[in-house]
C-alpha cells in the first residue's frame with residue numbers, strides 16, 4: 118500500500134483506508150490538470166492534506182449535513198461521508214449531497230464508494246447532472262458544511278444556491294483560491310461584502326484553501 122501520512126488523521130477501517138490509499142495513488146499518477154475538457158478521465162482530486170483537514174473540521178464541528186460541489190470519482194466524498202457517518206452515530210441522521218455532471222464520473226464514484234462499503238456508501242446521496250439544477254431543491258436540513266471543489270465559474274452560483282440553507286456557523290471551504298485567483302474573483306468579492314454574512318481567511322496549502330464561516334445576514 119502506498120503511504121500517505123495524512124491518512125493517520127482519519128478514523129476508518131482498514132478496508133476504507135486501503136481504498137483511500139489506492140485512490141490517492143491513482144490520482145497522484147494522473148498528471149496535471151489542464152482544463153475541464155481534458156479532465157473527463159481524471160480525478161482532479163483534493164490533495165491528501167486538504168482531505169484530512171476537511172475530515173477533521175467535520176469531526177470537530179459535528180457536521181451531519183454536507184454539500185459537495187463537485188464529486189468527480191468520489192475521492193473527497195469518502196472523507197466527507199466517513200465524518201458524517203461518525204458524527205451521526207447518536208442520531209443516525211446525516212447526509213452528504215454529492216454533485217457530478219459527468220455521467221461516466223458518477224459511475225466511477227459509485228464504484229469507489231461501493232469498494233469502501235457501508236461505512237461510507239450509506240451516507241451519500243449523489244445528484245447527477247448540472248448542480249445549478251440538482252441543488253435547486255430538496256436541501257431540507259440546515260447545511261453544516263459546503264465543499265467547493267468545482268470549476269471556478271460554478272463556485273459563486275453554488276454558494277448562492279446553498280446559502281439560504283446554511284446554518285449559522287456553517288463552514289465553506291474552496292480549493293485552489295490562490296492558484297485560481299482570477300476564477301474565484303467573484304466568489305471572493307461576494308464573501309468579502311459584510312452584508313453577505315461571511316467571515317473569511319485562507320489556509321496556505323498548495324494553491325490556497327479558502328476558509329469561510331457563515332455568520333448569517335444581519
Ligand SMILES: C[S@@+](CC[C@H](N)C(=O)[O-])C[C@H]1O[C@@H](n2cnc3c(N)ncnc32)[C@H](O)[C@@H]1O
Pocket residue numbers: 160161162163186187188189190191192193194216217218219222246247248249266267268271
Ligand atoms: C475538481 S473536480 C472534483 C474532485 C473531487 N472533489 C475530489 O476531490 O475527488 C470537479 C468536478 O466538478 C464537476 N463539475 C463541473 N461543473 C459541474 C456542474 N455544473 N455541476 C456538477 N458537477 C460539475 C466536474 O465534472 C468535476 O468532476
